[in-house]
Amino acid sequence: MLKVTVINEIMKVGSTIPLRVTCSDFKQYILKGINKNVPTGKALFNEVVASRFAKLIGLDTPNTAIGILPESIITSSDIINLKKYGFKSGPCFLSEYLEGTSLRINPVTVKYISNIDIVPKLILFDVILMNTDREGNDGNWFHVKKGHKLIAIDHTNIFRIAQIWDKNTLEQDEVIPPKIVDEIKGPTYRLLVQEYEKKLKKNQHHLYQHQHLFSGIGRKIETITDDQIQNCFINIPQEWGISDEDSEAAAKFLKCQY
Ligand SMILES: Nc1ncnc2c1ncn2[C@@H]1O[C@H](COP(=O)(O)OP(=O)(O)O)[C@@H](O)[C@H]1O
Ligand SMILES: [Mg+2]
Numbered sequence: 001m002l003k004v005t006v007i008n009e010i011m012k013v014g015s016t017i018p019l020r021v022t023c024s025d026f027k028q029y030i031l032k033g034i035n036k037n038v039p040t041g042k043a044l045f046n047e048v049v050a051s052r053f054a055k056l057i058g059l060d061t062p063n064t065a066i067g068i069l070p071e072s073i074i075t076s077s078d079i080i081n082l083k084k085y086g087f088k089s090g091p092c093f094l095s096e097y098l099e100g101t102s103l104r105i106n107p108v109t110v111k112y113i114s115n116i117d118i119v120p121k122l123i124l125f126d127v128i129l130m131n132t133d134r135e136g137n138d139g140n141w142f143h144v145k146k147g148h149k150l151i152a153i154d155h156t157n158i159f160r161i162a163q164i165w166d167k168n169t170l171e172q173d174e175v176i177p178p179k180i181v182d183e184i185k186g187p188t189y190r191l192l193v194q195e196y197e198k199k200l201k202k203n204q205h206h207l208y209q210h211q212h213l214f215s216g217i218g219r220k221i222e223t224i225t226d227d228q229i230q231n232c233f234i235n236i237p238q239e240w241g242i243s244d245e246d247s248e249a250a251a252k253f254l255k256c257q258y
């Protein structure tokens with residue numbers, strides 16, 4: 001398992017106190033761990049499950065892993081006093097660092113996204129996982145410098161209520177599904193859909209007439225099996241304190257949603 005070897009900086013953006021770190025494979029990652037703003041492992045569980053689900057549907061996201069933040073790094077780090085932020089040693093979530101910037105999506109910047117075909121997948125992903133943290137949060141639209149790609153990051157706030165969901169809230173959402181989380185109706189998503197449709201109309205006019213926004217991704221999702229979904233929930237560190245019943249409820253919810 002990867003180990004954190006150096007803490008490089010505390011990220012200026014983000015409410016979970018994300019850190020840029022170097023690990024035992026000499027690569028850099030953005031780390032999320034247990035600290036004063038992330039008191040339970042739910043945020044880390046959310047990130048791991050969302051990242052695995054993203055890979056299943058082929059959504060552009062950074063490579064991720066579960067790593068270890070050693071106690072010796074917390075106590076010896078001289079750049080940032082991690083103790084002050086309440087960091088706990090143990091398993092953490094790692095997202096491979098990509099060069100790029102968070103992107104404020106507006107009518108000008110939207111034209112520079114080279115992979116605008118990400119839009120249907122991204123929307124479906126956010127709807128299925130009930131991600132409530134992209135609309136209105138420029139930090140979570142990430143533009144990779146290489147190839148001008150938009151990628152999906154920050155899946156701490158899925159399951160509608162981020163770090164406080166449990167078996168009961170998910171079972172309620174299954175019975176009375178929030179038809180679509182309100183955020184998805186927001187102006188950023190709308191702008192992306194407009195740009196996507198404009199490009200599709202221009203490039204593939206013949207297809208455009210027979211397609212709706214989710215035709216392609218819909219076909220892909222139909223091929224995903226329950227076992228594949230179940231695998232998104234394996235090998236979650238004990239230290240994150242997710243009860244078996246919450247984990248089972250999350251798996252059941254995801255199977256029900258997709
Ligand atoms: N894999 C990554 N590569 C490069 N930068 C990243 C990566 N993941 C996150 N970031 C940067 O770090 C910031 C904070 O990360 P994020 O996951 O959004 O944390 P939070 O949940 O605290 O908002 C992001 O806005 C983005 O600028
Ligand atoms: Mg964020």
